Amino acid sequence: MRRERGVRIAGPASEEFTEAVRWYETRRPGLGAELYDAVNATIEGIERQPEIGATAYEDPKSRRVLVARFPYHVVYRLEDDEIVILAIAHMKRRPGFWKHRS
Numbered sequence: 001m002r003r004e005r006g007v008r009i010a011g012p013a014s015e016e017f018t019e020a021v022r023w024y025e026t027r028r029p030g031l032g033a034e035l036y037d038a039v040n041a042t043i044e045g046i047e048r049q050p051e052i053g054a055t056a057y058e059d060p061k062s063r064r065v066l067v068a069r070f071p072y073h074v075v076y077r078l079e080d081d082e083i084v085i086l087a088i089a090h091m092k093r094r095p096g097f098w099k100h101r102s
Contacts, residue, residue: 005082012087045065046074063076067088
């Protein structure tokens with residue numbers, strides 16, 4: 001039996017997401033909205049299948065899933081009662097910067 005867990009986006013991850021959407025929107029109108037949709041689709045996939053992501057570094061509770069079409073991954077932690085989105089991380093900038101987040 002599959003247990004439903006809610007998803008919570010941590011404050012820093014929400015800020016990163018907003019910043020990335022704005023940046024892409026300045027590059028080409030509509031591109032920020034495409035990133036927004038792609039990240040939301042990724043989060044919905046995580047909510048449906050929490051174990052879908054690859055283990056992120058040494059912590060077995062932290063996972064990551066690539067975002068389609070964009071150089072980002074969603075980093076999240078599986079808690080008993082929720083899925084916490086720790087970072088919307090660019091794949092080439094500051095690898096592992098989110099490790100201290102809980």
